[in-house]
Amino acid sequence: MIIVFLLVALLVLAVLGTANLYLWRRLFRDTTRGPGPVRRAGAVLLAAGWGAAVGALVAERTGAPFLLQRVLAWPGFLWLALSLYLLLAVLAGEVLRPLLRRLPARRTRTEAVLPSPAPVPVGASPREPGPREPAPQSPPPRPPADPTRRLFVSRVVAGAAAAAAVGTVGYGTxxxxxxxxxxxxxxxxxxxxxxxHGYRIAVVSDIHLSPVLGRGFAQKVVDTINATRPDLIAVVGDLVDGSVKDLGPAAAPLTRLTARHGSFFVTGNHEYFSGAAQWVEEVRHLGLHPLENARTELPWFDLAGVNDVQGESEGRGPDFARALGDRDTARACVLLAHQPVQIHEAVRHGVDLQLSGHTHGGQLWPGNLIARAANPTVAGLERYGDTQLYVSRGAGAWGPPTRVGAPSDITVIELASLRA
Structure with missing residues (x-):
């Protein structure tokens, strides 16, 4: 197992090293005339960016002092997004590079004033020069291509790639x-x-309160939910990335969530990286009702919740039999389950609607392709047998506070009765 881990780690390092060498060459080496401060600054920038990214990830996972986490989080996580789109943009620039080189170069002044050869009458043969006549001069060779053309093309492509990457990440953030x-x-x-008929459930997932998204972001989420005036609020996991000690104040605005039948919570995989037991108690103090493999009977349907599959590492994984085993199957049932992959158990237990998150809709394009390979549904509503699955793209973001091609959302599910 250790050998496999080391091989994977070496492969990742090799890929990252190759990608960054390629970026340095295209953005800094190919855009300068020779060794100098620009090339050295480029190498330092790439190294510092990845140093901050690794530091941010390690600080979050090891529970480093919260101040250090906040210092590293912004530059480190933004660099992850920026480096991705720099790489994609530079790769796209490879298509433009040969096209730019083929554009006609501006004629030089020497070429513009070269005399044209004298015309020869039709049918006349070339005359040999007389003994005192100078031999005709052959036209001078065309001047070589502008030596700065390749440099110019490299600068255009690199500048366009950098502008596209910065603009994409800036807008996504x-x-x-x-x-x-x-x-x-x-x-x-x-x-x-x-x-x-018309019962409204506000579904919010993947808020990801963190050293980057703090109390102000939580307040925006609460205000947005309350403005929809839902009958019930469902928080379907990945509320936080950090401990209660560090992020308890950031989560405090959740006490203002307002719905006629209350607010309910199930764990996501990130809760188990952040102290799930403490967070379950914390959200209870904030006024939410945790559903840990449990069910509550509402006036017109059953609402159930199961733990995230990550809880199996702590012996607190999902237990569908406990949550759904003895219910009245004549009643409609709505299940809160963080990961879409839990839909298969939901189908076996006769659930009518499962509400999930986890995927972020891919968060950073083309991450949706990876998310699609790992999840039955990436975003939106789909049917699996007699069970429907709705997957929210989530309200926040993990890692880079950036979304590209997968805007964040809070979904108001309006239940419809076929008898209405």
Whole structure:
């Protein structure tokens, strides 16, 4: 097992090293005339960026002092996003590079004033020069291509790539910090009574309170949810990335969540990286109702929740039999489960609707391709047999506080009765 881990680690280091050498060459070596401060500054920038990124990840996972986590988080996590889009943009620039080289170069002054050869009458043969006539001079060779052309093309491509990467990451970060938008989705349930037609559940997942997204972000999420005036609020995991000690004050605005039938919470995988037992107690103190493999009977349907699969590492994994085994199957059932992969157990237990998160919709394109390979549904509503699955893209972001191609959201699920 250790050997496999070392081989994987070496492979990752090799890939990262190759990618960064390629970036340095295209962004710094190829855009300068020779060794100098720009090339050295480029090497320092790449090394410092990855140093901050590794430091941010290690500080978060080891529970380093919170101040240190905050100092490292912004530059470190933003660098992860920026380096990804720098690499993609520079690779895209390889397509443009040969096209730019083929553009006609501006004629030099020497070429513009060269005399044209005298015309020869039709049918005349070339005359040999007389003894006193100078031999005709052959046209001078065309001057070689401008030696700065390759440098110019490299600078254009590198500048465009840097601008595209910075613009993409900047806009994606602004989208996260601005706060999630509201999506509205209608879900018909065959067992839902007519009296519950139009029942509204506000679904929020993956808030990821952290050294980057703190109390102000939590307040935006709360205000957005409350503005929808839901009947019930479902927080489906990955609320935090850190301990209660560090992030308890950031989560405090959750006490202001307001819904007619209350707010409910299930754990996500990141809770088990952050002290799940302490966070379950903390959210209870904040006024949310944790559903740890448990069920509550609401007036018109059952609401159940299961722990995240990551809890198996602590002996507190999902227990569908405990949450759903003895329920009245004539009643509609809505299940809160953080990961979409839990849908298969939900189908076996006759759940009508599962509400999940976890995927972030991919968060950073083309991450959606990876998310699609690991999850049955990446985002949105899909049906699996008699069970429907809705996956939220989430309100926050993990790692880089940036989203590209997967905007954050809070979803208002409006239940519809087929009897209405």
């Amino acid at each position: 602004y989208g996260v910090l601005r706060g999630p938008s509201v999506k509205r989705v209608t879900v018909p349930l065959a067992k839902l009574p007519r009296a519950a």
